[in-house]
Amino acid sequence: MKIGITCYPTYGGSGAVATELGLGLARRGHEVHFISYAQPFRLTTFIDGVYFHEVEVNRYPLFEYPPYSLALAVTMHEVTWREELDLLHVHYAIPHATAGWIARDMLRAAGRDVKLVTTLHGTDITLVGQDPSYRSITRFSIEKSDRLTAVSGWLRDRTHRDFECDRCAIEVIPNFVDPDIYDRERYRGRHRLARPGEKVVMHISNFRAVKRIPDLIEMFARIQRELPARLVLVGDGPERQRAEDLAAHLGISGRVVFLGKLDSVADLLAHADLFLLPSEQEAFGLVALEAQASGVPVVGTSGTGLDEVIEEGVTGHLHPVGDVAAMARSAISLLADGTLWAEYSRAARRRALEHFAMERIIPSYEALYRDVLEDAGSSGVSAA
């Protein structure tokens, strides 16, 4: 198959998943064309069957807000026509599903039947999609997609509920991980992160409010009172300053390390003893899966997509959003008991391999593509 993939190219789980999917599809013999405003951050070298097409946005002086979505639709249209793509697979609804819908309908008007698959990742539905500026176009664009997928049952249900879109057929295809890359046996150098005897507690995110960074810092403050530990924070975003201020206020700055944005985290996760993800919402929590594959138990929030990723009491512990005391207690109990920790660590890796290894998940996308390509009369998910 010849597939066009559009995603956010910078840091973030949706771009990471889209890129790994494209690379995995290319390894399975498909031709993959990435279409975005920059090269996806995990696409670093030339790979057979993988191409990148940059969207050029004209900065005409009249445009106070250059219309990226239109430029994207035009590039999707051009690339699909020229390269004879079979389908466009867009990740994150806004603006990608909208641009994909325009491109597909332009192609159809010219007699070329191309399919549009949209994968919902989380905040495109729960935050951006609920913003009055984007709500109606989000709903319209997802309804116009030929197939919709969501990265968890939690996100599928939220989409049905928040958009009152009971007739939207949404297939759940979970995120995946390459277990060869996320493997703690592969990497050395723990001494770079912590002193001997110290536990390494880790968090990786875009430091947005939805991640509840203050809960994370308060949780760690409780943990380090009970045992020697260091908090390693990877990523950057609007809440980072708040995190630094709170750590200083709690007198734990010396135990908290900010590493900033990094392209690859497998070698860091390999040295973590515990991963913390106290998010308000999390459609899936790709980084929690990457932690599990690396043999790192996870403590996070229940009532989110993490319920489908973490096996409660086996690979980690989940507690209600904001229950810092309970999350800290779970963290301490795991870190303080080496035998228990080793059991959780093995189970975490096993769970990642058995349920979320890329070789298991990528065929689900291929099956969906085959299905939609056979569906000659498709004109949107709610029309079925």
Ligand code: GMT
């Ligand atoms: O966390 C974010 O806001 C970034 C967003 C993204 O586009 O990368 O993450 C979402 O997609 C990831 C990949 O599917 C999921 O693992 C994250 O859980 C999801 N984030 C939220 O739902 C908050």
